[in-house]
Amino acid sequence: MLEIKNLHASVEDKEILKGINLQVNAGEVHAIMGPNGSGKSTLASVIAGKEEFEINKGSVFLEGEDLEELAPEERAHKGIFLSFQYPVEIPGVTVTNFMKTAINESRKARGLEDMPANQMLKQIREKSELLEIDRKFLSRSLNEGFSGGEKKRNEIFQMAMLEPKLAILDETDSGLDIDALRIVANGVNKLRGKDNAIIVITHYQRLLEHIIPDFVHVLHDGKIVKSGTKELALELEEKGYDWLKQESVV
Amino acid sequence: MDLKDKLLSSFIAFENNVDLDHPVHEVRSEAIKNFETKGFPSKKDEAWKYTSLNNIQKVDFSVFPKEENTLDYKDIKKYFLHEIDTYKIVFIDGVYSSYLSETTHDGVDVCLMSAAFSKPMYRQIIELYFNKVASKDESLTTLNTAFSKEGAYIYIPKNKAPRKPIQIIHFATGNEAALMLQPRNLVVVEENAEVQIIERHQSLTSNEVFTNSVTEIFAAKDAIVDYYKVQNDRDNASLIDNTYISQKNSSIVRVHTFSFGGKLTRNNLNFYQNGERIDSVLKGVTILGEKQHVDHHTLVHHAQPNCESHQDYKGIFGEKSTGVFNGKIIVDKIAQKTNAFQQNNNILISDKATINTKPQLEIFADDVKCSHGCTIGQLDEDALFYLQSRGIPKKEAVALLMYAFANNVLESVRIPELKTRINKIIANKLGVRVGFEL
Numbered sequence: 181m182l183e184i185k186n187l188h189a190s191v192e193d194k195e196i197l198k199g200i201n202l203q204v205n206a207g208e209v210h211a212i213m214g215p216n217g218s219g220k221s222t223l224a225s226v227i228a229g230k231e232e233f234e235i236n237k238g239s240v241f242l243e244g245e246d247l248e249e250l251a252p253e254e255r256a257h258k259g260i261f262l263s264f265q266y267p268v269e270i271p272g273v274t275v276t277n278f279m280k281t282a283i284n285e286s287r288k289a290r291g292l293e294d295m296p297a298n299q300m301l302k303q304i305r306e307k308s309e310l311l312e313i314d315r316k317f318l319s320r321s322l323n324e325g326f327s328g329g330e331k332k333r334n335e336i337f338q339m340a341m342l343e344p345k346l347a348i349l350d351e352t353d354s355g356l357d358i359d360a361l362r363i364v365a366n367g368v369n370k371l372r373g374k375d376n377a378i379i380v381i382t383h384y385q386r387l388l389e390h391i392i393p394d395f396v397h398v399l400h401d402g403k404i405v406k407s408g409t410k411e412l413a414l415e416l417e418e419k420g421y422d423w424l425k426q427e428s429v430v
Numbered sequence: 431m432d433l434k435d436k437l438l439s440s441f442i443a444f445e446n447n448v449d450l451d452h453p454v455h456e457v458r459s460e461a462i463k464n465f466e467t468k469g470f471p472s473k474k475d476e477a478w479k480y481t482s483l484n485n486i487q488k489v490d491f492s493v494f495p496k497e498e499n500t501l502d503y504k505d506i507k508k509y510f511l512h513e514i515d516t517y518k519i520v521f522i523d524g525v526y527s528s529y530l531s532e533t534t535h536d537g538v539d540v541c542l543m544s545a546a547f548s549k550p551m552y553r554q555i556i557e558l559y560f561n562k563v564a565s566k567d568e569s570l571t572t573l574n575t576a577f578s579k580e581g582a583y584i585y586i587p588k589n590k591a592p593r594k595p596i597q598i599i600h601f602a603t604g605n606e607a608a609l610m611l612q613p614r615n616l617v618v619v620e621e622n623a624e625v626q627i628i629e630r631h632q633s634l635t636s637n638e639v640f641t642n643s644v645t646e647i648f649a650a651k652d653a654i655v656d657y658y659k660v661q662n663d664r665d666n667a668s669l670i671d672n673t674y675i676s677q678k679n680s681s682i683v684r685v686h687t688f689s690f691g692g693k694l695t696r697n698n699l700n701f702y703q704n705g706e707r708i709d710s711v712l713k714g715v716t717i718l719g720e721k722q723h724v725d726h727h728t729l730v731h732h733a734q735p736n737c738e739s740h741q742d743y744k745g746i747f748g749e750k751s752t753g754v755f756n757g758k759i760i761v762d763k764i765a766q767k768t769n770a771f772q773q774n775n776n777i778l779i780s781d782k783a784t785i786n787t788k789p790q791l792e793i794f795a796d797d798v799k800c801s802h803g804c805t806i807g808q809l810d811e812d813a814l815f816y817l818q819s820r821g822i823p824k825k826e827a828v829a830l831l832m833y834a835f836a837n838n839v840l841e842s843v844r845i846p847e848l849k850t851r852i853n854k855i856i857a858n859k860l861g862v863r864v865g866f867e868l
Contacts (some may be wrong), residue, residue: 223524228819232811256821268816272834283829329527338820 182227186238196222200403204346207374209390212381214399217419220381221265223399224350227261229255229411239330241345245304248281256282257289259345259376263335263352272323275334278322279341283424285385286342291391307340311367328355337368338391348379353387365390385417398424433487437507437573438462440493444577453549454578460745461575466599470568474831478782480754481696481725484535486640486668491610493577495524499603501634509632510597510629513847515629517581517596523603524611526580538592538625539585543614555585559618563646563676563702571672574644578614581643582624587652591624598627602667604635615645619653619681626845630660633667633723645673649681651705657685658846662855663692665720672698680706687832688844689716689724690859699731703765706736713850714743715836717859718751718783725754732765738755740773744836747783757802758790765795772802777809777835823859829860 181241182204189197196219204210214220226233227240229252242248242258250258270278280400284294295303308318311333322400323331339347349368353361368391372378380391388396388410399403405424406412416424438472441462448455470487471478499522510518519538520530526542539552545773546552561578565571602609618657619625633639649655663667669692675683687697701710711765716724728828735784745753755774776785789802809831843849 228815232814251824252818253814253821253823253827262819264816264819268810268813270813270816270831270834270838273830278817281826282817282820282822285823285826289821351850383446 181243182379183241184238185241187221187226187235187240188237189233189235191233197226197232198403199238199273200402202404204377204379204399205212206252206377209372209378209380209391209393209396211393211396211410212294212379212399212418213396213413216383218399219402221350224262224348224379224381227255227348228252228424229259253285255291256342257279257286260338261342261344261347262308263332263339263347263349264352267323268337269324271324273320273322275318275320281337283341303341306379307337308356310340310370312363313337313339329357330358332356332364333360333367336364340371343371346379347375347376348381350381351383352380353382354386361387362390385413387414388413400424433489433491436491437493438466441576442477443494443668444579446557447604448579449548452547454560457599458576458578460792465569465574465576466566468567468572471569477727480752481723486694486774489608489640491608491638491640491767492606493610495609496606497527498584499605500702501527501603503531504632506601506632508663509599509601509630510759511628511845511848513594513851514845515787516592517592517594519596519598521580521600521611521613522602523605524580524613534592538587538590539583540592540596541583543581543583543616544579546616547579548613550780552583554618555618559616559648559762563647563648563674563684564644564672565674565700568672568698570642570670570802571644572662574612574642574672576612577612578644579743581616583615584617584627585625588620588621588624589622590620593661594699595626595834597627600631600641602633602635602637602639603638604633605786606637608638609640611639611643613643615643615669617645617647617655619647619649620657621650622652623650624654626656626658628658628660628848631667631669633664634838636664636666641667641669643669643671645671647673647683649675649676649677649683650681653678653681655681655683657683657757658843658845658848659685659687659697660852661692661695661724662690665691665693665722665736667825668694668771669716670675670696673700675704675710677701677703677708677710680707681705682709682711682762684711684713684842686839687716687726688855688856689726691718692722692724695724697724697726700728700731701739702731703733703737703739708734708736708737710737710739710740712741712743713842713864714864715746715839715856716747717742717836717856718746718753719748719859721749722749722751722834723753725756727754727756727758729758730770732761732768732770735764735768737765739771740767741774742839743774744775744839745774746832746836747785748779749775750780750782752783753785755785755787755804757788759792761793761795761798761800763794766797768795768798769802770800774803775805777807777832779809779832829857832858832860836867
């Protein structure tokens with residue numbers, strides 16, 4: 181599904197990613213952990229196509245296709261979804277209208293007609309129930325005045341609506357209380373399947389108790405310094421990141 | 431001969447066609463003297479620093495419409511808010527068009543200034559209100575006053591409201607190579623009465639048009655006035671809109687100005703609060719391209735305690751367009767507990783577009799809440815990336831953000847069909863299909 185080869189990326193001439201290699205297959209869940217400033221969010225933004233990041237070396241492939249020349253919306257049309265760490269507030273555009281626009285633009289890119297209104301409403305109802313989102317919430321302006329937890333639930337609601345092949349969850353657990361965490365994790369788990377893949381970026385192991393990863397990678401100073409199975413997350417929780425930093429120096 | 435001289439000599443001809451014994455004529459004579467002394471404002475005047483009338487003064491305008499022209503309704507239907515039933519006061523090249531209009535005297539008066547000037551039954555109202563709030567020394571206003579003869583006359587007696595909104599539309603047909611128009615409107619809304627008015631100026635050809643309009647609005651105690659100005663004219667048309675509003679206790683006057691076109695547009699919007707618990711609302715959406723120029727000069731004069739004013743102007747400027755916003759708020763010493771809010775937010779979407787924005791606060795009372803904010807920016811890159819990452823192409827994402835930016839100004843539009851129409855104009859201006867029901 182996703183293949184990252186020797187990826188070097190920088191922002192404003194500062195190199196953040198210093199040679200990432202990662203292979204994510206369909207049906208897998210990968211967790212990427214690491215201390216602040218290790219490059220986790222940069223990796224997410226580079227995959228999603230944020231323009232301010234420049235790829236200096238290496239490549240990112242989705243189903244064999246090099247993504248470098250593709251605009252963010254084209255990547256979205258190919259099935260990439262990024263759940264933002266800090267979702268942007270957009271006053272004046274309601275959640276529902278935003279979702280309709282996003283879905284119909286993706287359909288248009290695939291040569292499909294607009295989704296019929298009744299089907300759209302049915303989907304919105306089903307997916308909002310899955311994430312225990314109040315109907316009133318859907319007619320509010322996108323993320324405007326939402327609490328941290330509401331923003332994150334709204335991100336996963338969008339993911340559920342768009343049904344991506346590859347979902348990247350960037351610190352989706354931050355700002356969530358335990359009930360919201362359970363709801364969000366439950367929503368993500370419902371979307372797991374043999375044809376899609378999920379990358380969970382997180383600081384802590386607690387989200388991984390709910391969304392159980394197949395693989396765990398540790399990012400440090402722009403490189404993956406250790407990879408393992410879900411037990412690695414527990415080890416990190418217990419021992420912190422310092423032992424890995426030392427290991428990488430050696 | 432320059433335009434000033436032409437206008438001064440035309441005044442003599444003008445006097446041959448009006449009743450010289452009517453008290454209004456004394457007002458006109460005073461006004462022309464003021465204009466003769468002052469002439470057109472120049473860039474040396476602080477209030478006209480960013481808007482030049484030099485090019486306009488070089489044009490040889492016809493100042494009197496020569497003949498009555500006709501238009502086919504089906505050709506101009508689109509300029510009306512035809513989705514709903516309305517009263518209509520329609521002028522073609524400055525001449526009233528009875529067959530395109532629908533006036534009334536059924537409980538309220540929706541008719542013509544020429545009738546109000548000539549018929550004895552209106553004389554009392556004219557003497558009470560005509561030229562009572564309009565400036566007696568601002569040169570363009572006095573120029574209009576000197577030539578005041580025709581326009582819309584709207585009188586809503588106590589506790590009344592017309593059954594439907596009123597549209598005032600001025601068409602310019604291009605029968606003259608260059609035409610100058612000076613409509614004069616008077617709107618009197620008595621105690622606890624209500625009215626909704628839509629005003630539009632529309633040129634139909636590429637011939638030059640210059641309109642210098644004056645509107646006086648009087649809102650008595652508890653009156654509610656909604657006035658909508660739709661400015662989406664062709665690139666040969668220039669408009670100077672001078673609007674003066676006098677409000678009494680607990681009245682609400684809301685003026686929305688939608689500026690989407692025209693070569694040069696200057697809006698002088700002046701609110702005078704002469705009572706307590708008054709609410710004045712000034713909203714504007716400006717979306718310009720090419721070399722269009724719009725200048726909003728607002729004044730809110732808080733002269734009594736416990737009143738509010740709310741100003742919110744949004745501007746989007748593309749290509750080589752230029753914008754000006756100058757918002758003056760005066761709070762007199764006795765006007766304690768005033769709440770005055772002013773916002774002017776602008777987005778420049780071209781390197782060659784410019785905006786000059788300036789708040790001007792003169793506050794002499796100590797117990798007041800006044801806030802003002804001006805912003806000039808580009809679109810938020812993070813918001814753009816967010817929308818794109820959800821599959822919305824950049825062009826549509828930009829449009830959606832600009833639409834959202836301007837959108838909240840429309841919330842206070844109380845005629846739903848007008849709101850829809852303005853939304854559609856905005857979507858067209860932005861040149862994209864916004865993928866949802868507007």
